[in-house]
Amino acid sequence: MNNVEDIKREARALLDSGPEAWADETIEMKRYFLTDVLDDLIGCTSRAEGLFMASTLATLVCEFILRTNRQWMGSSKWTYRALDRYDTHAARELVAALERYYQTNEPDALIRYVDETLSPFGGRLFAGFSRGKSNET
Structure with a gap:
């Protein structure tokens, strides 16, 4: 049976290796989500709505950067810290x-x-995207 130090070492190794790499389908889906919110912000005429879109973009783009680089992320302040x-x-x-x-x-x-x-991953992903299939324009 493992002792506490063995369990700690195993846990540290799992943390250090990072999360599982995203599948190509996940990357496409996340590109689409980012593109959708970005397009909403570009066309936004409401300051109130824009504030929420900017906040959403911040979270989504952090997630995209971190997860495409096999890094763990948290929420709220931990997203920025990660x-x-x-x-x-x-x-x-x-x-x-x-x-x-x-x-x-x-x-x-x-x-x-x-x-x-988004550029290294093909840039924005526009209309026509559906789960399991994508059409870039």
Whole structure:
């Protein structure tokens, strides 16, 4: 039977190896979700709605960055902390883009951040996406 130290070592190894890699279908689905919210923000005319969209984008883009790089993520403050631990530059850029939007209602930096994040995976995924099938336009 394992002793406590063996169990701790095994748990540490599991944590250090990160979560299972996302399947291509999951990456496509997450690209679509990001694209959908991003498009909503681009066309947004309501400050109140835009605030919620920016918050949703922040969470989704953090999840995308972390999980496509096999990193664990948390929720709320732990989402930011996980991104900062993984890539401090990316975390600071995202915060700056969010600050700009929240202070000036100018979404360009946030749009650019999401687009740069999606770029290595094929960019935005537009209409025509359905689970198990995708059509890029």
